[in-house]
Amino acid sequence: MKQQDSGPSKWLLFRIWAGVGLQSFGGGASTMLLIQRAFIEKYKWLTIEEFMYFWNLCVLTPGINLVAITVLIGRKLGGVWGIVVSLAGLLLPSATITCLLAASFQQIENVAAVQAVLRGVIPATGGIMLLVGCNFAIPLLRRGYKEGVLYLVGSGALMIACALAVILLKLSVVVVILSAILLGALFFTPRKGAPLLLKEDQGEGQ
Amino acid sequence: MIDPFIYFLLFLKASLFSTGGFSNLPSLHQDLIANGWAKESYFGQSIAIGQISPGPNGLWVISLGYLTYGFAGAALSLVAITLPALLVLVISAGYTRIEGRTWVQGAMFGVSLAVVGILLAVVWTILRQPGEDWKGLLIAAGAFGLALSRKVNMLIILGLAGLAGYVLYR
Numbered sequence: 001m002k003q004q005d006s007g008p009s010k011w012l013l014f015r016i017w018a019g020v021g022l023q024s025f026g027g028g029a030s031t032m033l034l035i036q037r038a039f040i041e042k043y044k045w046l047t048i049e050e051f052m053y054f055w056n057l058c059v060l061t062p063g064i065n066l067v068a069i070t071v072l073i074g075r076k077l078g079g080v081w082g083i084v085v086s087l088a089g090l091l092l093p094s095a096t097i098t099c100l101l102a103a104s105f106q107q108i109e110n111v112a113a114v115q116a117v118l119r120g121v122i123p124a125t126g127g128i129m130l131l132v133g134c135n136f137a138i139p140l141l142r143r144g145y146k147e148g149v150l151y152l153v154g155s156g157a158l159m160i161a162c163a164l165a166v167i168l169l170k171l172s173v174v175v176v177i178l179s180a181i182l183l184g185a186l187f188f189t190p191r192k193g194a195p196l197l198l199k200e201d202q203g204e205g206q
Numbered sequence: 207m208i209d210p211f212i213y214f215l216l217f218l219k220a221s222l223f224s225t226g227g228f229s230n231l232p233s234l235h236q237d238l239i240a241n242g243w244a245k246e247s248y249f250g251q252s253i254a255i256g257q258i259s260p261g262p263n264g265l266w267v268i269s270l271g272y273l274t275y276g277f278a279g280a281a282l283s284l285v286a287i288t289l290p291a292l293l294v295l296v297i298s299a300g301y302t303r304i305e306g307r308t309w310v311q312g313a314m315f316g317v318s319l320a321v322v323g324i325l326l327a328v329v330w331t332i333l334r335q336p337g338e339d340w341k342g343l344l345i346a347a348g349a350f351g352l353a354l355s356r357k358v359n360m361l362i363i364l365g366l367a368g369l370a371g372y373v374l375y376r
Binding site: 021022023024025030031033034052053055056057058059060061062063064066067068069070071072075087090091093094095097098099101102103105106112113115116117118119120121122123124125126127128129130131132133136137140143155158159160161162163164165166167173176177179180181182183184185186187188189190 | 221222223230251252255256257258259260261262263264265266268269271272273277280284287288289290291292293294295297298301308309310311312313314315316317318319320321322323324325326327328329330331332333338342343345346347348349350351353354359360361363364366367368369370371372374375376
């Protein structure tokens, strides 16, 4: 929040977000990857730890998490106007295209070729989302590894338990997250007061 | 006739009581069908359009807005899914006050782990959709590998996947 004035120009911010929005075909997974690449890897305005810190706050926020993280990144890089141009960049061009596609889709929805193409695109979305999950898991498991075997095993177990709770028990995502908050506070609270995912933690991002 | 104000409130409510892009579906389904403002088929169509169009997954609601209420519906639904996200500012302000406590760090570590678990569950759901077979898994593995290599643009990956779908499933 201190260096808002030295942030990127609003026009650049708009263009980056518009690029993220327009290139993220296949939904949220590719959007996340594009945000990570643009803001963390290319321009280095964010660290992966900071991104995850933001993402955690967004998971606690109602609605679309990607829109919420756009708000947080926009604010960090440009204050209130940063939020406005980031949201406009992410949403307006892609929403316009979605709307126009909806208008034309009605005419071609029954064409077999369209359905075949869609059947190829959907699993690819799954593969891309798996990569985003791996990108998230690696720093967490590395952290667990540093804290000891028990910590590492516990981290892996909670991750898998959350996946199974959603897949098998069909628990609501909200319930899963609330349980994870409780379990995390009980079992992962650092003893020596070592920070886990602080904003300032520059960590070992690539 | 659709009442624009009620229509907007229904979309806003669905978004406020959801997390992630798709969990507003049950609420919208219930309300729009009950009011006679949407046909059953609109929901499947909207999600399919959301998949092939750019932007966050949650934008499938825009196509639902268009199919039910034309351009006005698309605009109203866009506002309705944007507003709740601003609450992140409130949450982030509240969180700054308590983040120094050690239990909060433990709790947030738990949330991070849960996020990975939920992502895995979403991957599972996508790959286990009705009609999905080994060819789909092959496409998923290919997309994973290409994305991992960082050499191929996301659009090209999805284009190749669409081509593979055309060849394999036509």
